[in-house]
Amino acid sequence: MLITVSGLGFAASHFLAGHPTCGRLHGHNYRVEIVCEGEPDDRGMVADFHDIRAAAAAVLDEVDHRTLLPGKSSEVSVAVEGDEVHVTGCKSLVLPREDVVVLPVRNTTCEELAVWLHDRLVEDVPSLVNVRLWENERSSAAYP
Ligand SMILES: [Zn+2]
Numbered sequence: 001m002l003i004t005v006s007g008l009g010f011a012a013s014h015f016l017a018g019h020p021t022c023g024r025l026h027g028h029n030y031r032v033e034i035v036c037e038g039e040p041d042d043r044g045m046v047a048d049f050h051d052i053r054a055a056a057a058a059v060l061d062e063v064d065h066r067t068l069l070p071g072k073s074s075e076v077s078v079a080v081e082g083d084e085v086h087v088t089g090c091k092s093l094v095l096p097r098e099d100v101v102v103l104p105v106r107n108t109t110c111e112e113l114a115v116w117l118h119d120r121l122v123e124d125v126p127s128l129v130n131v132r133l134w135e136n137e138r139s140s141a142a143y144p
């Protein structure tokens with residue numbers, strides 16, 4: 001049986017290195033949908049919706065109201081220097097350390113963020129089978 005938790009989300013800014021329009025620093029109100037699969041237990045539950053929401057909220061809080069930077073980019077370098085984060089390469093930025101999260105992705109695309117979210121969530125939600133990340137009402141990526 002499949003169960004779905006939706007209505008989760010976070011707000012963040014990012015840029016896509018080298019992209020003609022998305023290369024500019026901009027933001028999204030990301031929405032997240034989580035699908036779990038399993039047989040209902042003695043309680044009649046595949047998983048407790050509350051537990052799934054709590055696990056997701058903890059992960060999403062790490063990226064909420066922050067600038068998402070790619071830690072594995074071949075086009076920009078990200079270096080933490082004291083209280084600042086310096087971005088160099090095809091984009092030059094200096095941002096406050098507390099406003100930034102450096103993610104283990106090549107680029108902060110919807111696709112890469114969906115994989116990152118899945119891999120983080122599956123640690124705490126073993127019944128997880130799919131994460132869909134919406135960057136707006138028209139565009140999303142699902143993994144796997
Ligand atoms: Zn974007």
